[in-house]
Amino acid sequence: MSGFEGFRYDGKRVLVVGGATGMGAAVADLAQEAGAEVVVMDVADVSRAGATSVRVNLGEQASIDAAIEACGGSVDALFACAGVADGTPGIERINFIGHRYLISQLIDRGMLARGSAIGMISSAAGLGWESNFATLSALLDITDWDASVQWAHDNGMADYMHMKQAMCAYVAREAYPMLKLGIRINAICPGPTDTPLAQANKELWLEFGSDYRRDVGTAPSTPAEQAAPLVFLCSDAAGAINGQTIVSDQGYLSAGLTNAFPPAGPVAQFLYGRFG
Numbered sequence: 001m002s003g004f005e006g007f008r009y010d011g012k013r014v015l016v017v018g019g020a021t022g023m024g025a026a027v028a029d030l031a032q033e034a035g036a037e038v039v040v041m042d043v044a045d046v047s048r049a050g051a052t053s054v055r056v057n058l059g060e061q062a063s064i065d066a067a068i069e070a071c072g073g074s075v076d077a078l079f080a081c082a083g084v085a086d087g088t089p090g091i092e093r094i095n096f097i098g099h100r101y102l103i104s105q106l107i108d109r110g111m112l113a114r115g116s117a118i119g120m121i122s123s124a125a126g127l128g129w130e131s132n133f134a135t136l137s138a139l140l141d142i143t144d145w146d147a148s149v150q151w152a153h154d155n156g157m158a159d160y161m162h163m164k165q166a167m168c169a170y171v172a173r174e175a176y177p178m179l180k181l182g183i184r185i186n187a188i189c190p191g192p193t194d195t196p197l198a199q200a201n202k203e204l205w206l207e208f209g210s211d212y213r214r215d216v217g218t219a220p221s222t223p224a225e226q227a228a229p230l231v232f233l234c235s236d237a238a239g240a241i242n243g244q245t246i247v248s249d250q251g252y253l254s255a256g257l258t259n260a261f262p263p264a265g266p267v268a269q270f271l272y273g274r275f276g
């Protein structure tokens, strides 16, 4: 890799899981623009010129198996973007257990070769993973599908925040064993981003941090603004970055943690799990 080439995806095959709309679709746009061949998996219809689309329901193990068969070949970058909001049945599978199963299957089948990378979309809501790591580690130790689902329900963690925490813990913990296989794994933790999912949960998702955005003169992020760091993380240019959960929230939580913007203090303390 030399110079700016490392940011490009020429000759690479990219799999975007959850690429029908929102940030996943923006990732697919950018990857295509960067030269990649793109495969999009989603439970929804995908209409994307020049890409292969495969139906998957991350809530069902058999559907993931079938989607992997349909995808075939090898994958240089896997973007795990699909997600749903609290209140959706199967959220523990769709937001974490399904993604993890898909990744483990791709690795077991040799479809993620040395030099490949995984980029996940977690959330600012998952930042409390560090203080919860001992508990989350128990889930990470369970690889069986049904047992993982059972564990999430038994432990009152089959919800958005805990499954995003689990994703952050997974990224941090698996980075080392994956790198032994030549695979990097990172995630972004977006703040409010204007997507169909956020619009459907507008009061909660898009009001979050609106006082800060008014103060600094910004709007909720666009899907493209979140896709850019994620696509970078899976490019060769990010070769030194592994196991990171990068907060992409326009600086809202940092402003809260440092008291630079005091109204964000309590929520930053809560989300980071740092109660002093």
Ligand SMILES: NC(=O)c1ccc[n+]([C@@H]2O[C@H](COP(=O)([O-])OP(=O)(O)OC[C@H]3O[C@@H](n4cnc5c(N)ncnc54)[C@H](O)[C@@H]3O)[C@@H](O)[C@H]2O)c1
Binding pocket: 017, 018, 019, 020, 021, 022, 023, 024, 041, 042, 043, 044, 056, 057, 058, 059, 081, 082, 083, 084, 094, 121, 122, 123, 124, 189, 190, 191, 192, 193, 194, 195, 196, 197, 198, 205, 223
């Ligand atoms: N929008 C925000 O403010 C925000 C903030 C932080 C994190 N996130 C996360 O970003 C990710 C992308 O969400 P988005 O905001 O772009 O919304 P979105 O609804 O546009 O995208 C989510 C995608 O996941 C797909 N999907 C849903 N259920 C699925 C299933 N069972 N199997 C396969 N695919 C399924 C949807 O069809 C859709 O294409 C999600 O993981 C979400 O939790 C969003």
